[in-house]
Amino acid sequence: xxxxxxxxxxxxxxxxxxxxxxxxxxxxxxxxxxxxxxxxxxxxxxxxxxxxxxxxxxxxxxxxxxxxxxxxxxxxxxxxxxxxxxxxxxxxxxxxxxxxxxxxxxxxxxxxxxxxxxxxxxxxxxxxxxxxxxxxxxxxxxxxxxxxxxxxxxxxxxxxxxxxxxxxxxxxxxxxxxxxxxxxxxxxxxxxxxxxxxxxxxxxxxxxxxxxxxxxxxxxxxxxxxxxxxxxxxxxxxxxxxxxxxxxxxxxxxxxxxxxxxxxxxxxxxxxxxxxxxxxxxxxxxxxxxxxxxxxxxxxxxxxxxxxxxxxxxxxxxxxxxxxxxxxxxxxxxxxxxxxxxxxxxxxxxxxxxxxxxxxxxxxxxxxxxxxxxxxxxxxxxxxxxxxxxxxxxxxxxxxxxxxxxxxxxxxxxxxxxxxxxxxxxxxxxxxxxxxxxxxxxxxxxxxxxxxxxxxxxxxxxxxxxxxxxxxxxxxxxxxxxxxxxxxxxxxxxxxxxxxxxxxxxxxxxxxxxxxxxxxxxxxxxxxxxxxxxxxxxxxxxxxxxxxxxxxxxxxxxxxxxxxxxxxxxxxxxxxxxxxxxxxxxxxxxxxxxxxxxxxx
Amino acid sequence: xxxxxxxxxxxxxxxxxxxxxxxxxxxxxxxxxxxxxxxxxxxxxxxxxxxxxxxxxxxxxxxxxxxxxxxxxxxxxxxxxxxxxxxxxxxxxxxxxxxxxxxxxxxxxxxxxxxxxxxxxxxxxxxxxxxxxxxxxxxxxxxxxxxxxxxxxxxxxxxxxxxxxxxxxxxxxxxxxxxxxxxxxxxxxxxxxxxxxxxxxxxxxxxxxxxxxxxxxxxxxxxxxxxxxxxxxxxxxxxxxxxxxxxxxxxxxxxxxxxxxxxxxxxxxxxxxxxxxxxxxxxxxxxxxxxxx
Numbered sequence: 001x002x003x004x005x006x007x008x009x010x011x012x013x014x015x016x017x018x019x020x021x022x023x024x025x026x027x028x029x030x031x032x033x034x035x036x037x038x039x040x041x042x043x044x045x046x047x048x049x050x051x052x053x054x055x056x057x058x059x060x061x062x063x064x065x066x067x068x069x070x071x072x073x074x075x076x077x078x079x080x081x082x083x084x085x086x087x088x089x090x091x092x093x094x095x096x097x098x099x100x101x102x103x104x105x106x107x108x109x110x111x112x113x114x115x116x117x118x119x120x121x122x123x124x125x126x127x128x129x130x131x132x133x134x135x136x137x138x139x140x141x142x143x144x145x146x147x148x149x150x151x152x153x154x155x156x157x158x159x160x161x162x163x164x165x166x167x168x169x170x171x172x173x174x175x176x177x178x179x180x181x182x183x184x185x186x187x188x189x190x191x192x193x194x195x196x197x198x199x200x201x202x203x204x205x206x207x208x209x210x211x212x213x214x215x216x217x218x219x220x221x222x223x224x225x226x227x228x229x230x231x232x233x234x235x236x237x238x239x240x241x242x243x244x245x246x247x248x249x250x251x252x253x254x255x256x257x258x259x260x261x262x263x264x265x266x267x268x269x270x271x272x273x274x275x276x277x278x279x280x281x282x283x284x285x286x287x288x289x290x291x292x293x294x295x296x297x298x299x300x301x302x303x304x305x306x307x308x309x310x311x312x313x314x315x316x317x318x319x320x321x322x323x324x325x326x327x328x329x330x331x332x333x334x335x336x337x338x339x340x341x342x343x344x345x346x347x348x349x350x351x352x353x354x355x356x357x358x359x360x361x362x363x364x365x366x367x368x369x370x371x372x373x374x375x376x377x378x379x380x381x382x383x384x385x386x387x388x389x390x391x392x393x394x395x396x397x398x399x400x401x402x403x404x405x406x407x408x409x410x411x412x413x414x415x416x417x418x419x420x421x422x423x424x425x426x427x428x429x430x431x432x433x434x435x436x437x438x439x440x441x442x443x444x445x446x447x448x449x450x451x452x453x454x455x456x457x458x459x460x461x462x463x464x465x466x467x468x469x470x471x472x473x474x475x476x477x478x479x480x481x482x483x484x485x486x487x488x489x490x491x492x493x494x495x496x497x498x499x500x501x502x503x504x505x506x507x508x509x510x511x512x513x514x515x516x517x518x519x520x521x522x523x524x525x526x527x528x529x530x531x532x533x534x535x536x537x538x539x540x541x542x543x544x545x546x547x548x549x550x551x552x553x554x555x556x557x558x559x560x561x562x563x564x565x566x567x568x569x570x571x572x573x574x575x576x577x578x579x580x581x582x583x584x585x586x587x588x589x590x591x592x593x594x595x596x597x598x599x600x601x
Numbered sequence: 602x603x604x605x606x607x608x609x610x611x612x613x614x615x616x617x618x619x620x621x622x623x624x625x626x627x628x629x630x631x632x633x634x635x636x637x638x639x640x641x642x643x644x645x646x647x648x649x650x651x652x653x654x655x656x657x658x659x660x661x662x663x664x665x666x667x668x669x670x671x672x673x674x675x676x677x678x679x680x681x682x683x684x685x686x687x688x689x690x691x692x693x694x695x696x697x698x699x700x701x702x703x704x705x706x707x708x709x710x711x712x713x714x715x716x717x718x719x720x721x722x723x724x725x726x727x728x729x730x731x732x733x734x735x736x737x738x739x740x741x742x743x744x745x746x747x748x749x750x751x752x753x754x755x756x757x758x759x760x761x762x763x764x765x766x767x768x769x770x771x772x773x774x775x776x777x778x779x780x781x782x783x784x785x786x787x788x789x790x791x792x793x794x795x796x797x798x799x800x801x802x803x804x805x806x807x808x809x810x811x812x813x814x815x816x817x818x819x820x821x822x823x824x825x826x827x828x829x830x831x832x833x834x835x836x837x838x839x840x841x842x843x844x845x846x847x848x849x850x851x852x853x854x855x856x857x858x859x860x861x862x863x864x865x866x867x868x869x870x871x872x873x874x875x876x877x878x879x880x881x882x883x884x885x886x887x888x889x890x891x892x893x894x
Contacts, residue, residue, distance in 0.1 A: 040668075040670055040678065041668070041678065041722065042726065043676075043764055044670045044671075044676045044677070044678050045670075046670070046671070048670075048671060048675055048676045048763075049671050049673065049675055049676070099744070099745050099746075102745070102746055103737055103740075103746075104735060105734070105735030105737075105797075105800070107748075107753045107756050107757050107760055107800075109750065110748055110749060110750040110753065112750075113747070114747035114748055114749050115745065115747065116745075132757065132760070133757075135675070135761065137675075138675065138760075138761075138763065139760060142760065142762075146729075146734060146735070147734070149729060149730055149734070150734035152730075157726075181715045181716075181719075181721075210669075210670040210671050210672065210676070211669065211670065212670065243647070244646060244647020244648070245645070245646075245647060246645065246647050246648045246649060246652040247647070247649075247672075247673075250672065250673045251673070351674075351675065354674065355673060355674065358674070358692055358694070359649070359673075359692070359694070360647075467659070467663055468663070469658065469659035469663060470659075473659070511663055511664065512663060512664055513663070513664030514664075516631070516715075516716055517666040517715055517716040517717070517719050518663075518664040518666065518716075519658055519663070519664065519665065519666060519667070520658065520663030520664050521664070
C-alpha cells in the first residue's frame, strides 16, 4: 500500500445528502471541527431527486393540522411498527426545520397570504407538504449546501468510505476510504462519526435510486458490530416510469396524484376503489364523486383511494397487471391530462412534464403516463436511540435513510425530507456532544487500515476474473425476481443461496485500468456492501412470516398480531456470523396510544 | 411479464425502425492528453447517450470514466459535449441525433481533465464560496416570514439551477481563456448573485463584489449560456442583464454612491466575513468596464 493521507477531525459525517449536510451544519455550529465526506460532487446526492415535498404540520393550509395528526398518520402508514418516539419527535420538530430552511434562503411556494404553501400527499390527512413545484429535494439540498459553504465546512467530494475502524475500547475511531479522482487511500480519524449514506436501491434492477445507493452505511455499521432493524421493509414506490426500458424505474412523483391525477387500468377504470383496505376504509372515499370533491373540501369528504399509503397502491397496481388489466409495457395508467388544465399541470409538475416529454415522448397534459412500482426507499437500517441517533456501537451515529425505526413498515411520502432534517440535526448535535466528551486522540490500528486498503485494491491486481458489472447485474436480477414486492418462502431461500454464490463471485472479480477515476473498480468496491445488505433484507423477509407495509408474503398474506409487536434485529457477530432476533417494540405511552382510539382533529 | 417487478424475461422490444448499431466516439485520456476511441454498440430503442456509455462500461471498457447520478436530468452530473454541444448525457436521446453518423462524446472543455469524460469542476465551487450568503432581515412576530409568490418567482427560476456547469463550459470568457478564471465567476454564479439580490428578505448588498471580484462586466451578452441551460433558465435576460444594470446603478448613481459610503461601515463587515481566501486575490489588472456590451 502506498502512503495514505490522514485527516483529524472532531466529527466526520459520511454522506452529503440532506441528513449528512444537516448533521454537519449542526456539529459545526456547535464548534466542532467537522468534515463532510461524499461519494459524488457536493449537491448531487440522491436527496436532489426528491420531488413532492417535506411533510410538516405547519397548518398553513388546514389550521386543523397539528403534530398529533401527523404523528398518527405516520404510525398508521408504518403499520404501527414505527419507533413511536422517533415518529413523535419527527412530527413535533419538522415545522421548525422547515422554517429554518427559509431562514437559510429556501424559496418554498407560497399561500395567497404569503406563508409556505402545503400540498396533499398519500396517507396525510391534511395538505402538509412544503414544496417547490416538483423539485423540492433540489431546493432542500441547495439550501443546506449553501449553508454548509457559509459555515466553511470541509467537504471531501468524490471520496468513498470503505470501512470503519474501532479503537481498543470498541469506539469508532477512523474511517478508511479512497479518493475517486486519484484512487489514493485516505483515512479520517475523528471522535465521532455520523452515517448518512442513504439507501440500498441499486441492488434492485428497477429502482429510482442513483448509483450511489449501495448500502455503504448499512454495511459499514453491520461490519462494525452495530444492530440493524426492520431490514425486510423495502418500499416500492407505486409510480415509476416503465417505458422506454432505459428509463424504467425513474420516479414519477406522488404529487401527480396529490394534485388530482388518478390511476386507471386498461379498461379506463379507477381501480383503486377496488383495493381499499379495512384499516383505511373509514377515511377513504368509495365513490368517484366524493373523491373528486375532496380536493376542495377535506372536511366533508373522504380522500381518494389513489392517495392511500404507498404500499397499498403499489400492491394494487401489481394485482391489476397480474390480472391482465395492465398497459402495453406492464404498467397501469396515471392520468392527470383529463383532470387538470395543461397550464395547471405545467405549473405544478414542471419536472414531470419535462421528464416524460424528453425521455418518453409523452405529453402528460394530453396523454396518461404508464407507470409501475419501482424500488424506492429502505425503511430498515441502523438501530438508533430515538433522541440522539446513537447506534449500538460507541462513537457511531446514523441519520436519514440509513437509520431504521422512524418509518416502521412503510414510509409516507413527504416524511423522508423532514426525517433528514429532524434527525440529521439531532445526530449532528449528539455526535458533537460525544466528541466534546471524548478524551485523547482517536487511534486506528495501522495494520487494520492497510488490510482494508489492500482488500479494496485486490480487483485491480487480479487478472482474468469476472467483470464487477456482471456480478452486479446478477445481484439486481436476484433481488428483483426473488426479493421484490411479493415474496415467498421458496424464493427467499433461493435468493439466499444465490447470494452465497454471488459472494464468491464478487471475491474474484477483476478490473482493468488503474485506480484513478475507474468506475469498474469503484463498482467492485461497492459490491461487498450491496451483498451484505441484500442478505439482511432476504433474511428478514424470510423470518417475517406475515404481510405488513412494504413486506408482502404471498404465503402469509395477512398481518400477524405477534409479528406486529416485534422488530427483527440483525447483526454480524465478532466471528462474522449473521444473527437475527425478534425484539419487542418499545411501548408507546398511554397519552399517545389514546390518539389511535379516538378521531383526532 | 407476469408481475410488474419480477419476471425473468425481458419484455420484447417494440418494432424497431432505427439502425441496428450505433457508433460512439468517446474521448479517452487524462490531463496529459488523449483521443477519441470508437465503440460500435447494438442499438436499443428509447436509449439516451448515458445508457450507451453505461453499456460500454459493462462491456468493452469497464474503466471508462464518466460522472452520473440521477439519470433523470435533476442532478446535473453527466454534462458532456455531445457532437460538439454541451448536453446532459441522461437527457439526450440517441434517436434525436443524426442516425447515420458517429456520435462524439467529449468532456467539457472549460475545465481541467481528470480522466475521460470527467473534469475538475472545483473552479465553480471555489467561486461559490466568494459570494456572501443569504442574510435575512428580522422575521414576523410569530417567528416566520411572509413572501408573496409573485415576489419570489424570479428567485425560484434561478434556483431551478442543477449546477451542471454547462453555462460555465460554453462561456467564451473562460472557455479558452484560463487567465480570466481568477476574476470571472461565470453565468452560474451571476444568477446566484441575482437570486440573492432579488430575494425579498435579503439585506446584503453584493453589487460591488460582483463588479470588482466576480467580473460581471466581462460578459458581453452573447447568450450562449442561456442556449445550453437544461432547465431553460433565462440566464442572460433575467439574470445577467438585470445584474449588470444594478451594478451600474450602484457604481454611477451619485446618491447611491454617497449612501454606500455611509452604509459601508455597517454592512462591509458582514460582506467581508462571507468572502473566502480566493477573493483575497487583488482585483485583476485591467478590470473590465461595467456594463460592457
